Amino acid sequence: MPILNHVTLFGLPAAKNLDIAVLGIPFDSTQSAFVGSRHGPLLIRLASKTLNEFSLFFKRSVSEFPISDWGDVEVIHGGFLETMQKVREALGTIGAKKYLFLGGDHSITIMTLQHLHNQVKMYVHIDADPDFEDTYQELKYSHGCTLRRAGELLGYDRVVLLGYRTGIPEELKALEEFGVEAYSTYDILENEAVLKDIFKKADYISLDLDVFDPAYAPDVGTPEPFGLPPNLLLRYLKYLRPKFADIVELTGGELRSTTATLAAAIARELLIAMST
Numbered sequence: 001m002p003i004l005n006h007v008t009l010f011g012l013p014a015a016k017n018l019d020i021a022v023l024g025i026p027f028d029s030t031q032s033a034f035v036g037s038r039h040g041p042l043l044i045r046l047a048s049k050t051l052n053e054f055s056l057f058f059k060r061s062v063s064e065f066p067i068s069d070w071g072d073v074e075v076i077h078g079g080f081l082e083t084m085q086k087v088r089e090a091l092g093t094i095g096a097k098k099y100l101f102l103g104g105d106h107s108i109t110i111m112t113l114q115h116l117h118n119q120v121k122m123y124v125h126i127d128a129d130p131d132f133e134d135t136y137q138e139l140k141y142s143h144g145c146t147l148r149r150a151g152e153l154l155g156y157d158r159v160v161l162l163g164y165r166t167g168i169p170e171e172l173k174a175l176e177e178f179g180v181e182a183y184s185t186y187d188i189l190e191n192e193a194v195l196k197d198i199f200k201k202a203d204y205i206s207l208d209l210d211v212f213d214p215a216y217a218p219d220v221g222t223p224e225p226f227g228l229p230p231n232l233l234l235r236y237l238k239y240l241r242p243k244f245a246d247i248v249e250l251t252g253g254e255l256r257s258t259t260a261t262l263a264a265a266i267a268r269e270l271l272i273a274m275s276t
């Protein structure tokens, strides 16, 4: 018998109305340095085929839980608002309680928050860049403005920034003026225990893969040296119980990508954290 080779994340069942849904949003029209995150969802799914669905960290397997992979939203490249409407339609069809979204560039988080912000009490933005500019390259809906838009939707007291180590002076000043709780990479390296309390109260985790050092995650839209090692975050994953999560900014068209494998492993741990 021939096998129809459709790839779902960790071989999860496809398009079933279950409590937890995986959904790709391969929109990368606001990417500004390295391009290609439209292939992110596919590369993460392919990389998951090389990994075990069992997590030794949680001692649980993703296949134990009611999780379904719904494939990708139909993206209109260059059309942020049109794609955001497609995301709305997809969420209506899927009707899950919890979601893991696979980007795409970081502007996809503005789309998901637009529809889900009423269910989010604490949004945690993990990123090398604050993404707190009001506009970037004249766009309000850009991957450089995600945290700013999140603050507008949720209130600036309900967003937290973790792991930044770059940014322009106006942006860093705005973070202070708006009272955003923010911890740089250097703050976290000095006192990593700060992650525990933040992870405990987070119900939306947005992970820009560039928070990791480029040695671990080279295939990202805007690599930034001096980043965090993945193991540091892993130690605190046990405190996470998010309803929503996304993994964004995986670029590069290589089938064999260390970054994609890292993203897939994190997807596994996040899905189990969401399920338990």
Ligand SMILES: [Mn+2]
Pocket (backbone or CB within 6 Å): 106, 127, 129, 131, 143, 146, 208
């Ligand atoms: Mn970002």
